[in-house]
Amino acid sequence: MLTDLTFEQVVRDHQAMVFRTLVRLTGSRExxxxxxxxxxxxxxxxxxxxxxxxxxxxxxxxxxVNVAQDEWxxxxxxxxxxxxxxxxxxxxxxxxxxxxxxxxxxxEQREFQQAVEDHLQRLSQIERAVLVLYHQEERSYDQIAYxxxxxxxTVRTHLHRGRKKMREAxxxxxxxxxxxxxxxxx
Amino acid sequence: MDHEQLNPDNSSPAALELDQRLVRALEAAPEIRIPAGxxxxxxxxxxxxxxxxxxxxxxxxxxxILGILASLAALFGLYTRNxxxxxxxxxxxxxxxxxxxxxxxxxxxxxx
Numbered sequence: 001m002l003t004d005l006t007f008e009q010v011v012r013d014h015q016a017m018v019f020r021t022l023v024r025l026t027g028s029r030e031x032x033x034x035x036x037x038x039x040x041x042x043x044x045x046x047x048x049x050x051x052x053x054x055x056x057x058x059x060x061x062x063x064x065v066n067v068a069q070d071e072w073x074x075x076x077x078x079x080x081x082x083x084x085x086x087x088x089x090x091x092x093x094x095x096x097x098x099x100x101x102x103x104x105x106x107x108e109q110r111e112f113q114q115a116v117e118d119h120l121q122r123l124s125q126i127e128r129a130v131l132v133l134y135h136q137e138e139r140s141y142d143q144i145a146y147x148x149x150x151x152x153x154t155v156r157t158h159l160h161r162g163r164k165k166m167r168e169a170x171x172x173x174x175x176x177x178x179x180x181x182x183x184x185x186x
Numbered sequence: 187m188d189h190e191q192l193n194p195d196n197s198s199p200a201a202l203e204l205d206q207r208l209v210r211a212l213e214a215a216p217e218i219r220i221p222a223g224x225x226x227x228x229x230x231x232x233x234x235x236x237x238x239x240x241x242x243x244x245x246x247x248x249x250x251i252l253g254i255l256a257s258l259a260a261l262f263g264l265y266t267r268n269x270x271x272x273x274x275x276x277x278x279x280x281x282x283x284x285x286x287x288x289x290x291x292x293x294x295x296x297x298x
Contacts, residue, residue: 007229008228009225011228016218019220020218023216024216029219033220033221033224040228113214135209136213163208170204171204
């Protein structure tokens with residue numbers, strides 16, 4: 001429990017998880033440190049009522065998803081509908097390790113990764129959150145259900161539906177040419 | 187994580203290859219840059235929480251026991267002074283005594 005840990009240590013232990021979840025959920029690195037800070041401040045405020053009914057990490061995922069949803073709403077208000085991980089400090093997908101040393105294959109792999117990121121941002125918020133928590137964060141159905149406050153059956157449905165949409169989108173538009181709209185506001 | 191097949195309806199090699207690539211892409215975590223001193227900055231923004239004693243005091247329980255003892259003493263005093271009647275005051279004190287005793291015994295049981 002938290003009694004033996006300082007809050008700073010809790011932040012240090014979980015900051016990487018919170019940052020990468022927020023980056024993937026929001027599809028942008030813009031303001032991600034502000035969002036991560038908001039996650040930890042909400043955690044701190046909630047600590048007195050946190051009774052340990054779940055792991056602290058699962059509780060943090062729940063807060064991170066809520067903060068990402070608030071960010072999506074803010075963007076919708078500000079009409080920032082289309083953002084991408086490929087912003088000015090981007091290219092993380094280009095630095096992904098890949099076993100192939102063939103340059104053409106590497107380029108194709110990067111484009112595929114970018115297409116996945118692009119289609120991921122076109123899913124509904126809940127489908128995106130389920131896919132990120134399941135595949136990237138390797139959370140169980142139980143943990144995802146708790147984080148999203150959904151029944152497990154609904155989590156399975158969203159996971160299946162989200163992957164189906166992704167697969168069909170990738171079949172229809174396997175690799176899209178990058179356009180300025182990906183990196184800027186609409 | 188053990189992934190079930192994404193597309194069980196379509197097991198063609200191309201579909202399987204696409205599924206595998208999709209899973210690999212989804213599993214690839216983004217590279218992140220955490221600002222130096224982020225944890226210290228966040229921790230400095232939270233107000234220090236007042237120390238809260240984790241040891242329960244049970245002042246209410248003690249007051250309740252005193253109340254029971256006082257009721258018992260009053261009952262005994264009234265009984266020795268006026269043995270031939272059982273008036274309203276004694277009835278109220280007896281009710282209070284029984285009520286407090288039952289309530290306290292239930293409460294102490296639930297606190298274990």
